[in-house]
Structure formats: C-alpha cells, structure tokens
Amino acid sequence: MAPAQTYAYACPSGLDPGRGLLGLATSGGTTSGGPAVHPHFFSGLLTEAAPAAAGLIALAEVARTRYFRPQQTAFRDTVVxxxxxxLRLESFSACCGVYARLDVLSGALDGEVVERGTTNxxxxxxxxxxxxxxxxxxxxxLAVGTDELAVTTLDGAVVEKKVPLPDRWLRGFAEVxxxxxxxxxxxELAAPAAVAFLRGLPRRAGAPLWAVPSGRTLRLSSRPASGAVCLAGPDRLATLLPLLRFARALRVYGPAAxxxxGPAASAWELELPGMRYVLSVSPEVSRGFSGEGAVLDALATDEAxxxxxxxxxxxxxxxxxEPDLLAERAxxxxxxxxxxxxxxxxxGRVGYDAAEAAYFHRELPYDAGRVAEMNPRLRSARVLVENGSVRFTEPGLATVTAGEHPRQVRVTGDRASCTCPWWADxxxxxxxxKHVxxxxxxxxSADSEVVADDLAG
Structure with missing residues (x-):
C-alpha cells in the first residue's frame, strides 16, 4: 500500500465566469519565507486565457492517466x-512514464507576485x-492561493484529499x-509542420519509433539514425493535440543518437502564446522514469x-x-x-528546463532521504560495502561477492562494466x-586504505 499524502484546501478551485476569476486553491507548501499552510503566490491577469485553460486541462489529463496498463486510473494534484x-505547473502520469509541465511566462502574466514558492x-x-x-x-x-477563492464556489467548503504517492511516482520526479x-x-518545426506531424502520428505502435529530421519537418522511422529522437508510444503525446490551435512551434529534445x-527518453515542447507546454516520455511505454537509475551515482556519494x-x-x-554563480558563492x-x-x-528541490538548458528551484512535498532509501539497487550496494564484499585485485578491477556468485567489475575513468546479468541486459x-x-x-571513500590493503594483500 502506497503511503498517502494529504492535501488540505481551504476551498475548491473554481472558475467564476461572471467575475472573470480563475481561482487555484493551494495546499501546504514552501515559500521563500518558510512553510505555509495555504500560500498565496499570484494575483493578476492571465493575458492568454484560452491556451492557459487548455494547458491546465492537458496537465490534469496526464495526472489522471495510466499509459501503461490503463485499466486503473489515479489522480494526483498539480504542482505549481x-x-x-x-508560473510552472507540473504533473506526472500514474504509470510514471509521462511528465508534463506548463510554463506560464511573463508575457502571459500581468499582475502581482505576492510570494515565491511551491505548492499543490x-x-x-x-x-x-x-x-x-x-x-x-x-x-x-488569476488568483493562486487567496481568501477570495471561496466566493468562486457555492459553499466554500474545506476540501481534503488523501492521495497515494507510490515510491516509483516519487522516484520518477527525481529521475526525469x-x-x-x-x-x-x-x-524545431514551425506551426504548420508541427500540426501536420503530430496529427499524422499513429495511435499505436509496438516497438519504439524514431523521429528523424527531414527538411523542415520530421519523418518516422523504425530505426535510429544520427540526430533522431526516440518516440515510444506516440499516443502518449495525445495531450498536445488540443493545444495545436494555439501552437507557434514544436521543439524536440533528446540525447545524442x-x-x-537503444530506446531513449525524449521531450516535446509546444510553444504557445506566452507559455510552453512540455511532455517528456520514457524510453518505452512499459518503462517508467522511476526505474532508469540516472540518479544513483550522485546519491551514492557523501560529498554530493x-x-x-x-x-x-x-x-x-x-x-x-546558475551553476557558475552557485559555485562561486559556495x-x-x-x-x-x-x-x-x-x-x-x-x-524534488530542482527541476530542469531543456528549453533554457537550466535548472530551476522548486520544492516537492517529500523527503530526499526517502528517495535514496527506497531505491533497491542503492540499498543493496550499501550493504555490499558495509559487509566488505568489494575486493580490488588490481587497479580498476574488483571482485564483488554477492551470495554464491562473485562478479567482476572493471572501472576505467567514468566508464564501468560488470559480469552480472543486469549489466548484460x-x-x-x-x-x-549494485556491484558497480x-x-x-x-x-x-575517504578511506583509501581499503583499496591499498586489497592490492597489497
């Protein structure tokens, strides 16, 4: 049973057409001044109301969808x-394979920033x-967290939601x-090419497809090529479609191919008037971001x-x-x-914006120690170290004894290999x-004598 996160709202969020007010009720969060029960972040105008409304609906659709084994549904509240x-609004699919973010930029906002911070x-x-x-x-x-929200609903009743937050959902936010x-x-595709490409995607595909640049558009291929971007499960881009009437451009991001x-994650960014809607999809429909292991090396160091x-x-x-500024200040x-x-x-304290190639600060309501401890590979690796199961036979070559099957690990600079089945796969x-x-x-380890003693013995 996944542990439950309780969200308490002073009233429901609502839209009052008569007053032209969109009120987003906030739950407990973190501000620049510290924790807040119902933080108030913004009050002013959404100058591009229609695309912002469509973007909010798209975020909510991702949050309530399981793209893999869709028989079960779940809904988790949007993070702002x-x-x-x-304003950055984020959601994650219930299957942990799709991450969505709506960035409402200064060109679409006209009002007062009351406080900085993060909440649901x-x-x-x-x-x-x-x-x-x-x-x-x-x-x-638009009002993000204020007492005037209560008048947008009939009764202004307190709302409390208890939402299960599975470990893999939390790990997914960390990994993506x-x-x-x-x-x-x-x-990068101009609006007409973007519309044609996205509307022409197949609804279903077995193996991952590859989007290959071709002139001013993209073509789909079953094989990777230089400059291509992996697209596993094209139906996972479905929430982009209702936004195409507002689209100005489509930008596609991915690792070098x-x-x-092999299959890889990718990000699909739709430029809208004054805002961006981004979908990041995992390498395969059956693979959530939570199992990718991208954070393990960093979690394994005390210095970091x-x-x-x-x-x-x-x-x-x-x-x-700004990393350079942080390096200087620290x-x-x-x-x-x-x-x-x-x-x-x-x-959950920083996210990454591929459009600006920059990290951004935010705070999610869970504990960093919990993320580290709930990763089975990391836990197993720590047990191996504590039990003295790592023995170096020569520089860069170690034998790791785990049960009855010793594994050979070779490390050369940033590269490593292992003889275990996981590495072979x-x-x-x-x-x-876990062995690497x-x-x-x-x-x-600061205690370099461990390696020295092994090589001497």
Missing amino acids: TCGGDR VDVNGPLRESLARVGGSDPLH QVIASGFDLRA HAGS ADDAELLGALLAFEPRV GIGAHRVRAALTCLGTA HRGSRGPC LAVRMVLR
Missing part, C-alpha cells in the same frame, strides 16, 4: 511553482469542465530532471549530499539556477555543483548495477 517572472493546487472535475468552456481573447483574472539535463535540441542506439545541503540554502525559487568546483544539483533533484543504459555502485562507493 512561482519563480517571480513565471486543486484541479478538480468541475474546474476542468469550466476550463473547457474558456475561449476568445478576453484576459482572465536528471535525464532531461542530458538532452539537446534536435528539431546514432545507428544502433553535503554539497547539496550547502547549495540548497542558497536557492531562492529562481526561475533559472566556494566549490563546477563538477561538484552538478553532482549536488542532481542530489537536490532527487529531493542493460549495459548501463538504466543506470549502474558498490565499487564506486569504495573508490570514492
């Missing part, structure tokens, strides 16, 4: 962060129905920002954890986190800042195995 010049907002069924009726070009007053930080822009590349604590105290809900090297940002991501594409993790922990 006010970074001063923008109530996006209920009646609100979604009301948002679907928003149209035209009239601006809409690490994976996205390795993305580069691979293609070549002939012979200490640096993360230091850098965390310097964050102030900036819309862009007095540590850039490589240590990058590892610390990964650790902060596992705590994935070749590091889903993060390191254990070896790296020992190599990073």
Whole structure:
C-alpha cells in the first residue's frame, strides 16, 4: 500500500465566469519565507486565457492517466511553482512514464507576485469542465492561493484529499530532471509542420519509433539514425493535440543518437502564446522514469549530499539556477555543483528546463532521504560495502561477492562494466548495477586504505 499524502484546501478551485476569476486553491507548501499552510503566490491577469485553460486541462489529463496498463486510473494534484517572472505547473502520469509541465511566462502574466514558492493546487472535475468552456481573447483574472477563492464556489467548503504517492511516482520526479539535463535540441518545426506531424502520428505502435529530421519537418522511422529522437508510444503525446490551435512551434529534445542506439527518453515542447507546454516520455511505454537509475551515482556519494545541503540554502525559487554563480558563492568546483544539483533533484528541490538548458528551484512535498532509501539497487550496494564484499585485485578491477556468485567489475575513468546479468541486459543504459555502485562507493571513500590493503594483500 502506497503511503498517502494529504492535501488540505481551504476551498475548491473554481472558475467564476461572471467575475472573470480563475481561482487555484493551494495546499501546504514552501515559500521563500518558510512553510505555509495555504500560500498565496499570484494575483493578476492571465493575458492568454484560452491556451492557459487548455494547458491546465492537458496537465490534469496526464495526472489522471495510466499509459501503461490503463485499466486503473489515479489522480494526483498539480504542482505549481512561482519563480517571480513565471508560473510552472507540473504533473506526472500514474504509470510514471509521462511528465508534463506548463510554463506560464511573463508575457502571459500581468499582475502581482505576492510570494515565491511551491505548492499543490486543486484541479478538480468541475474546474476542468469550466476550463473547457474558456475561449476568445478576453484576459482572465488569476488568483493562486487567496481568501477570495471561496466566493468562486457555492459553499466554500474545506476540501481534503488523501492521495497515494507510490515510491516509483516519487522516484520518477527525481529521475526525469536528471535525464532531461542530458538532452539537446534536435528539431524545431514551425506551426504548420508541427500540426501536420503530430496529427499524422499513429495511435499505436509496438516497438519504439524514431523521429528523424527531414527538411523542415520530421519523418518516422523504425530505426535510429544520427540526430533522431526516440518516440515510444506516440499516443502518449495525445495531450498536445488540443493545444495545436494555439501552437507557434514544436521543439524536440533528446540525447545524442546514432545507428544502433537503444530506446531513449525524449521531450516535446509546444510553444504557445506566452507559455510552453512540455511532455517528456520514457524510453518505452512499459518503462517508467522511476526505474532508469540516472540518479544513483550522485546519491551514492557523501560529498554530493553535503554539497547539496550547502547549495540548497542558497536557492531562492529562481526561475533559472546558475551553476557558475552557485559555485562561486559556495566556494566549490563546477563538477561538484552538478553532482549536488542532481542530489537536490532527487529531493524534488530542482527541476530542469531543456528549453533554457537550466535548472530551476522548486520544492516537492517529500523527503530526499526517502528517495535514496527506497531505491533497491542503492540499498543493496550499501550493504555490499558495509559487509566488505568489494575486493580490488588490481587497479580498476574488483571482485564483488554477492551470495554464491562473485562478479567482476572493471572501472576505467567514468566508464564501468560488470559480469552480472543486469549489466548484460542493460549495459548501463538504466543506470549502474549494485556491484558497480558498490565499487564506486569504495573508490570514492575517504578511506583509501581499503583499496591499498586489497592490492597489497
């Protein structure tokens, strides 16, 4: 049974057409001034009401959908962060394979930023129905957390939701920002080409497809190629379709690919008037972001954890986190800042925006220690180290004894390999195995005598 997160709202979110007011009720969150029961972030105009309403509906649709084994549905509330010049709203699918974010930028906001911070907002069924009726070009007053929200509903009753938060859902939030930080822009389509490409996608596909740049558009292929972007489960991009009437461009991000590349995650960004809607999809429909293991190396180091604590105290809900500035303020090297940002991501304290190639500060309502402890590979690796199961036979080569099957681990710089079945199946594409993790922990240990004694003995 997944532990439940309780969201308490002073009233339901609502849309009052008569007053032109969209009120988003907030639950407990974190602000620049500390924890808040019902934080108030913004009051002013949404100058692009129709695309913002459609974007909110798309976020809610992702949050209530299981793209893999869709027989079960679940709904988790949207996370909103006010970074001063923008609002970022995030959701994650119930199957952990799709991450969605709506960035409402300064060009679509005209009002007062009351406070910076992060909270959950109530996006209920009646609100979604009301948002679907928003149209035209009239601006809409937006209130994110304020007492005036109560007048948008008939009774203003207190709302309490108890939502199960599975460990893999929490891990997914941690993993997706690490994976996205390795993305580069691979293609940019103008609105007409974007509409034609997205509307022409097959509804279902067995094996992952590859979107290959072709002139001013993309073509689908069953095989990877240089510059291609993986697209597993094209139906997972369905929430982009209702937004196409507002689209100005489509940008596609992914890791470097070549002939012979395996499935990979990708991000699909639709530029809207004054805002961006982004969908990140996992490498395969059956693979959630929670199992990718991208954060394991950073979680396995004590130095990165200490640096993360230091850098965390310097964050102030900036819309862009500048690593060089953090390195200067903290007095540590850039490589240590990058590892610390990964650790902060596992705590839900930073996300990554591929459009700006930058981290951003936000706070999710869960504990970083819990993310580390709920990863079975990391737990197993720590047990191996504690039990003295790692023995170096020569520099860069170790024997890891786990049960009756000793494994050979070879480490060369940043590269590693192992003789275990996990490594044979994935070749590091889903993060390191427990044996490689254990070896790296020992190599990073301040007690270098462990290695020296093994080689001497």
